[in-house]
Amino acid sequence: MTTSVSSAEDLARLDAVPLAEAIRSRKISPCEVVEAVIDRIERRDGPINSVCTIAREQARQAALAAEAAVMRGDPLGPLHGVPVGIKDVTPTAGIRTTFGSKLYETNIPAADAEVVRRLKAAGAIVVAKTNTPEFAAGANTFNEVFGVTRNPWDTRLSAGGSTGGGAAALAAGLIPLAEGTDFGGSLRVPASFCGVVGLRPTPGLTPLRPSALPWDALRVAGPMARTAEDVALMMSAIAGPSDASPISLPVTMDGLLEQMRNLSVKGLRVGYVDDVSGVGIESGIASLCRRAAHVLADAGAVVEDTVLDLAEGCEAFPVLRGAAVLLTHRSRLDQIDKMGKNLAGNIKYGQSLTLAQVVEAEAARARLWERTCAFFSRFDVLLTPCAPVPPFPVEQNHPTHIGGKPMRSYIDWIAPTYVLTLVGVPTASVPAGLDGHGLPVGLQVAAPRLHEATVLGVARMIQQLVPTPTIAPGFAA
Template structure:
């Protein structure tokens, strides 16, 4: 084990700054070969968070003591030749709605401002079992209710590409931290687009897995298939490595699938787009789209032809989901917070509004929403009988001023609600297929634009394989320019 990072090959790491910004796959390999020590890695990451996070406010709690203790144990395991997990010594940020034993978990709510859980959520337990080290909790809207990351406990998270702009949400803290090079992996949740929207705004890769593939426990709604846990990173290969660690059956989840993702990284590395049938859709939700974003995503999709894919521009109409999703979301939010109804006056505007909307729903509305969801599923099945992959823009607007709760118009058309602008992501939530946002390039203002990649259920290898090819064919900076040094 080296005593300083300066002994690592200059091709990989030349300073503590480089070490903190290294991708997860390379970092795990360097630790396994004793090129660097887990203690060096953790100290470099903590130092970088302390020095560089201020302007973006992506991290709400630094787990200094726990991370340092875990690093000592990880280093001892390497030195004693013990079996090492795939993420051994790799730092990870955990979304502040995911419980972490002994580390403050506030849910972005004043109700839980001092809450310290006694046990880890199952996804955290699995990350630790794979060797990952929890270094931080990342900022989120209150109870993840919103696609712009701010709350009354920690304030607003800003976009590293332009700190005047939103980082998206609700896993905005994780996405911003990755784009600022604070650590290599982030855990998050996705309901209406909470992993994909911030990934798009911040220029990283966020995966919403097939429901039931990753554990969401504890959960107030164990039978729910709309909310999932998943990974985010700067590269598709890092996301694959994290998925290997967290996917698999969970006895405590009634919707858990008897499937693992063993060997996913190798499949993603070996993936070939030759002969792949790709259907590109400009506007899958009918909400409209900024013309510049549409042009950039269409051009990125066509680049796959260079890798041998057959790309066709086509139509998939999931617009019915714009009426169905808010209803199903409202019902889920009401159920989730039914035990906190007497504290609604202490909640933020977005969360309180969601609960009030849930209370206003009729049984007929919920029934019609489920019927619409069934129609969307049949259309999606028909689409994937013709194509192997769906490509569609992730977010229809560029990052907006961070002071705004949400965009009010798209291409001149007013939005019906504060979540209508993320319809391109939440309509794919409704059909339950694996979907990732991957950078498609930079817009005219030099800001990242994300392209959604979707495949049939359990097609994570295809989704991440396409994302990997896209990152190779359309190379985009993985760390925002202001944080690249």
């Protein structure tokens, strides 16, 4: 097999859909792809620190097997030979998985998480583990094991979190696909900061196993890539029923790529909301997102500026998050002094909660659901800014002001994403353009449950109508 791509650099930066097609048609060798990706990570990742472990031996063995399958003419999966980065909170067999924690610094799992098993079954090759805050607790990616991940668009700034390593690796052109998890915005916030596409699927579509909370629907596994088409391809590989998950839905996403390509936005009812959570928003971000939303009208959509008030979620989400964190780490309470301050603080907050607080949070969540249902009776799609602030200095744990006003809580700035977590609808962040400082801004696209094809079809249309570089300028060559 010989490559028709001009250089190994070009090969490493290919998106997943064309890469998978080139491998199937024998224009590109899986071994060449894996070597190009490993080489690019080794040479270019230093300034951003997105990758914490390179799975050299495993990836090379998988590439040899993938190439042999192509040459034999075996049936090939949709991701055959395509490299993927796995978030370092997701177990990978034989590949170090630290959870960003000193407690698991040398941990090497014996088995893959179900989402990794599915990716491998689809032919993907695990080439790296990507950096994360400790146990994914935080929206700025740093930990005491590997340090901080920086934004490829400006290495002085945060890449967001908690799937910050995956987003930064994509924006630097190091990998074509990244797996991640999303609780309060962990796929969407870093996608926004780094100018890529991250999808939080409908809970129950993708397996989150192993999990300390198998009945929980707040935390999900999901795909991230540079294009909505690549996200659809990856989502089709990881979605589907799982007997081992009690919240699993009897639904597959087979044909998702074709469905989202075929989506017509003509006549689609689109509701644009500036501030869905009531925390405020930087004016430049709002204007950029509003403009991107209204560009859909050029393709025939019916776009309306409207209101969806999910501000109650700002009180409910921290409570439900605190309870979930406490339950997740209840077996490690005697080791809390060995944890970072973010994770330890979240656990202690969970310990302080009363039953009355949890009950009221669930009641508020029910009210938010009813408002969301009413919204989607009028509109097919919700568009709203992803992050209310631009990427902030990487040394900060979080921003302190939104639109010049001090935040009430240190997690206020991710409220636009976590209020949509609470209502359980599929939501993606897609680039809406660059701000006045040349930094990407993400627009959230949400639709009713199980309407992933609509979410990704609209995201694809936005990428076509509002073209934004998918690789940061400093890494484009």
